[in-house]
Amino acid sequence: MSTAVLGASRRPRAAVGPLAGTMAGFLVCVRFILHRNWLRLVVWAAVLAVMIPIVYDSQQAAFPTQAARDAYANVANTPAIAAMTGLPYAAGSLGGILVIKIWMTLAVALGFASIFLVTRNGRADEEAGRTELLRGSALGRHAFGMANYVVVDSLSIVTGLLISLLALAAGLPTAGSWVLGGSIAGVGLAFVGISAVCGQLSSTSRGANSLGVAVLAVFYLVRAVADVNAPDTNVTDLSWLSPIGWGQNMRPFAQDTWWPFLALAALAAAGCAVAMRIETHRDLGMGLLPERRGPGRATALLASPAGLAMRLQRTTLISWLVGAAVAGMFFGSVATAMTTVLDPSNAYAKAFLGGSQDMLNGILATFVLFNAMLAAAFAVQSLSGARTEEAAGRLEPQLAGSLGRTRWLGAHIAVAAVGSAVMLLLGGWLTGASSNGAASGAALAGASFAYWPAVLLLMGLLLFMHGFLPRLSVSLTWAVYGISVVVAMFGPLLSLSEEAIRKTPFGAVPRMPAADFSLAPLVVLTLIALVLGGLGIWRFRNRDLTQE
Amino acid sequence: MSVQTPAILVTDLHKRFGRTTALAGLNLRVDPGTVAGFLGPNGSGKSTTIRILLGLLTSDGGSASLLGGDPWRDAVELHRRIAYVPGDVSLWPNLTGGQAIDILSRLRGGVDTAKRDALLERFELDPTKKARSYSKGNRQKVALVAGLASDAELLILDEPTSGLDPLMEQVFTDCIQEVKAEGRSVLLSSHIFAEVEKLCDTVTIIREGRTVESGRLDALRHLHRTTVSMLLGRDASVLAGVPGINDLAADGAHASFTVGEEELGSVLAAVSAFSPRQLVSTPPSLEDLFLRHYGGALPGSTADPGSGVNGTSGVAAGTDAAPAQSAGAR
Numbered sequence: 001m002s003t004a005v006l007g008a009s010r011r012p013r014a015a016v017g018p019l020a021g022t023m024a025g026f027l028v029c030v031r032f033i034l035h036r037n038w039l040r041l042v043v044w045a046a047v048l049a050v051m052i053p054i055v056y057d058s059q060q061a062a063f064p065t066q067a068a069r070d071a072y073a074n075v076a077n078t079p080a081i082a083a084m085t086g087l088p089y090a091a092g093s094l095g096g097i098l099v100i101k102i103w104m105t106l107a108v109a110l111g112f113a114s115i116f117l118v119t120r121n122g123r124a125d126e127e128a129g130r131t132e133l134l135r136g137s138a139l140g141r142h143a144f145g146m147a148n149y150v151v152v153d154s155l156s157i158v159t160g161l162l163i164s165l166l167a168l169a170a171g172l173p174t175a176g177s178w179v180l181g182g183s184i185a186g187v188g189l190a191f192v193g194i195s196a197v198c199g200q201l202s203s204t205s206r207g208a209n210s211l212g213v214a215v216l217a218v219f220y221l222v223r224a225v226a227d228v229n230a231p232d233t234n235v236t237d238l239s240w241l242s243p244i245g246w247g248q249n250m251r252p253f254a255q256d257t258w259w260p261f262l263a264l265a266a267l268a269a270a271g272c273a274v275a276m277r278i279e280t281h282r283d284l285g286m287g288l289l290p291e292r293r294g295p296g297r298a299t300a301l302l303a304s305p306a307g308l309a310m311r312l313q314r315t316t317l318i319s320w321l322v323g324a325a326v327a328g329m330f331f332g333s334v335a336t337a338m339t340t341v342l343d344p345s346n347a348y349a350k351a352f353l354g355g356s357q358d359m360l361n362g363i364l365a366t367f368v369l370f371n372a373m374l375a376a377a378f379a380v381q382s383l384s385g386a387r388t389e390e391a392a393g394r395l396e397p398q399l400a401g402s403l404g405r406t407r408w409l410g411a412h413i414a415v416a417a418v419g420s421a422v423m424l425l426l427g428g429w430l431t432g433a434s435s436n437g438a439a440s441g442a443a444l445a446g447a448s449f450a451y452w453p454a455v456l457l458l459m460g461l462l463l464f465m466h467g468f469l470p471r472l473s474v475s476l477t478w479a480v481y482g483i484s485v486v487v488a489m490f491g492p493l494l495s496l497s498e499e500a501i502r503k504t505p506f507g508a509v510p511r512m513p514a515a516d517f518s519l520a521p522l523v524v525l526t527l528i529a530l531v532l533g534g535l536g537i538w539r540f541r542n543r544d545l546t547q548e
Numbered sequence: 549m550s551v552q553t554p555a556i557l558v559t560d561l562h563k564r565f566g567r568t569t570a571l572a573g574l575n576l577r578v579d580p581g582t583v584a585g586f587l588g589p590n591g592s593g594k595s596t597t598i599r600i601l602l603g604l605l606t607s608d609g610g611s612a613s614l615l616g617g618d619p620w621r622d623a624v625e626l627h628r629r630i631a632y633v634p635g636d637v638s639l640w641p642n643l644t645g646g647q648a649i650d651i652l653s654r655l656r657g658g659v660d661t662a663k664r665d666a667l668l669e670r671f672e673l674d675p676t677k678k679a680r681s682y683s684k685g686n687r688q689k690v691a692l693v694a695g696l697a698s699d700a701e702l703l704i705l706d707e708p709t710s711g712l713d714p715l716m717e718q719v720f721t722d723c724i725q726e727v728k729a730e731g732r733s734v735l736l737s738s739h740i741f742a743e744v745e746k747l748c749d750t751v752t753i754i755r756e757g758r759t760v761e762s763g764r765l766d767a768l769r770h771l772h773r774t775t776v777s778m779l780l781g782r783d784a785s786v787l788a789g790v791p792g793i794n795d796l797a798a799d800g801a802h803a804s805f806t807v808g809e810e811e812l813g814s815v816l817a818a819v820s821a822f823s824p825r826q827l828v829s830t831p832p833s834l835e836d837l838f839l840r841h842y843g844g845a846l847p848g849s850t851a852d853p854g855s856g857v858n859g860t861s862g863v864a865a866g867t868d869a870a871p872a873q874s875a876g877a878r
Binding site for chain 2: 127203204293294295296297298300302303304308311312315392393394396397398399400401402403404542543544545
């Protein structure tokens with residue numbers, strides 16, 4: 001396929017200066033990358049952009065009058081809002097409310113899209129040896145990398161344009177609508193530059209993705225700390241240390257500042273330039289971070305199925321546990337700030353949100369839910385390692401030894417199940433323990449652990465798919481996970497009924513501490529998980545192994 | 549005849565993947581203590597057969613037995629007594645080669661450290677490097693060391709030398725000869741005729757999922773024609789009239805033709821009348837046997853050696869089949 005596309009090699013058109021010659025075949029590469037990624041690109045752009053009219057309509061329904069919006073503006077600036085979605089600087093207008101509700105989600109999602117796509121076409125291809133095949137043909141050294149950056153950049157630009165156009169179509173102010181799209185696109189562009197560098201540093205696609213996501217997490221936390229500590233809704237110096245902060249500080253529907261967009265674009269260009277500079281000076285297939293040697297022997301533990309499963313998941317396990325711990329402490333500290341702000345004598349807070357204790361519990365329940373989503377994502381990622389082993393052909397030689405299929409799969413299930421339980425307890429406990437008395441560690445650990453059946457349900461689903469539809473199992477399970485997360489987080493925003501939300505994995509679990517504990521849904525979730533998982537394991541024992 | 553259980557006995561094996569037929573009546577037998585060659589081009593069903601023997605795939609018909617047991621039902625028990633080396637080895641990228649060898653060995657029962665270290669030395673493999681930095685040849689060595697370090701009764705090797713350089717191929721040949729000397733059995737799927745001719749007692753050639761030729765290598769040779777090339781003192785086209793000469797190609801005084809074993813005497817007597825200056829006779833190589841089955845349409849059910857497929861198309865097939873052999877695994 002690739003050779004057919006590359007067969008139509010052309011002269012480079014716009015190659016100038018020191019890059020001349022290294023860009024030969026650039027346009028062919030662009031076409032090739034579009035050919036391989038067009039569906040992903042379309043889905044990312046469409047899903048992100050369509051959030052604008054959906055959220056706009058729901059907010060218009062929630063705040064139909066200027067009086068309602070003004071009342072909201074008085075109570076909108078809570079530490080939770082500031083920390084999670086940024087400073088609500090224009091909460092009295094529909095545009096401003098739209099920014100509060102969806103800007104951060106879209107910007108971060110576009111950042112993720114940039115990281116994953118750049119890695120997919122860059123480091124992942126190089127790791128698989130496909131880049132070598134391409135470079136062997138009449139192709140300049142930077143042509144493919146540059147084409148990759150340009151295509152993923154264009155995703156940000158197109159998504160931004162769609163967002164702006166949809167905002168204009170909704171009747172929002174013209175200047176603000178353009179700045180809205182521009183600010184989100186700018187964050188996406190910045191992460192193209194960041195992940196371009198990550199793809200040069202690490203020699204594996206996994207490493208490149210982890211590095212990119214870690215950088216994104218750090219920048220998110222930097223701006224969260226900045227926004228929590230901001231006086232009123234004024235921009236702080238600290239927020240300028242994060243490219244996400246630059247995007248926020250463009251302030252659509254208020255100041256409508258354009259120059260941070262130039263900074264974001266400059267960061268993108270600088271990142272790509274640095275990446276190409278590294279690419280010139282390194283060998284194909286290598287990263288800047290050194291490859292270390294390891295032991296020449298395996299320990300008895302590593303050579304056991306459970307030990308091997310644990311070793312293969314070690315990096316995943318440790319990084320998710322650290323993530324859950326950091327998130328827990330972050331949530332706890334936000335809750336602390338809440339207790340000081342939510343003065344029961346605040347008339348607006350009372351009128352608008354009910355008693356402060358209810359609101360605090362609501363926020364804590366949301367934090368617990370976030371923690372559960374992290375744990376579930378870990379469980380799905382960890383368990384899909386089993387499918388990876390099979391697909392990559394590493395399971396065959398193991399089963400050619402005297403290892404039964406159930407025992408092998410059992411080891412992977414155990415790592416995912418136990419790991420997610422520890423994550424739930426740790427994240428919940430740390431949220432409570434660092435909340436300065438807003439809730440006890442034990443109470444939130446319990447509230448968090450109540451989500452274990454939901455995690456098991458997703459694991460059961462993955463096992464079921466792994467048995468019956470192995471090739472699609474991982475992507476289908478992630479799709480179900482994604483839908484469950486969206487419904488649990490945005491269900492009310494999407495005007496779904498409480499009843500419908502309760503029929504999804506996360507929605508089914510009682511939202512403690514805001515709601516009371518009830519056993520029945522947890523039992524139901526566990527039973528479904530066991531049935532799905534049991535069927536999946538039975539099928540796996542009786543089916544052919546499939547490689548990719 | 550001995551009453552020993554065959555190490556591998558496959559009868560009329562069938563396997564389909566969706567609409568694709570992978571195996572359509574495959575027969576294979578490996579007797580204890582023998583080395584059996586398993587030949588066929590890419591996609592002919594060698595790896596599928598091996599995967600069924602390893603209990604990784606189910607069969608759709610026919611029977612397969614491994615060391616007297618059922619390869620699917622008794623997989624875990626049987627695998628303690630066999631060693632498997634795949635042709636395309638994928639390893640855990642973040643573990644070292646040494647760790648992978650130990651993991652694979654331990655799964656079969658245990659690690660013979662002395663043997664392992666000796667093999668590492670012979671194959672010149674550094675066990676402390678991460679698998680992601682290994683070349684294809686080095687990944688292959690990891691699987692070979694893990695397989696050969698075992699004391700398995702039966703070794704199943706699926707194109708084990710693809711990716712090895714000629715020196716390492718020689719090391720591999722030595723290792724298999726040692727295994728044979730110890731009275732253990734080997735199933736060797738391979739593309740390298742020289743390797744199979746050197747090592748194997750019996751050969752099974754398959755095509756499109758069925759066995760077209762199988763037996764002892766020396767017996768198979770007898771069934772096929774010898775190639776003779778001659779230089780005569782006159783125009784060679786006169787040979788066309790000699791009974792028993794097939795596939796004649798005459799070019800001036802030069803001629804080459806094939807002749808069946810039983811006609812060789814009468815043909816030699818006849819050609820001696822045409823004042824021969826030189827005569828070279830070549831017995832059929834394994835490559836000839838192999839290519840003969842890939843000359844044209846699949847003949848009926850099994851091959852009819854000595855007639856049917858003619859030599860000219862056999863030679864033509866050589867240009868088709870040769871790239872397929874070198875195209876690598878699967």
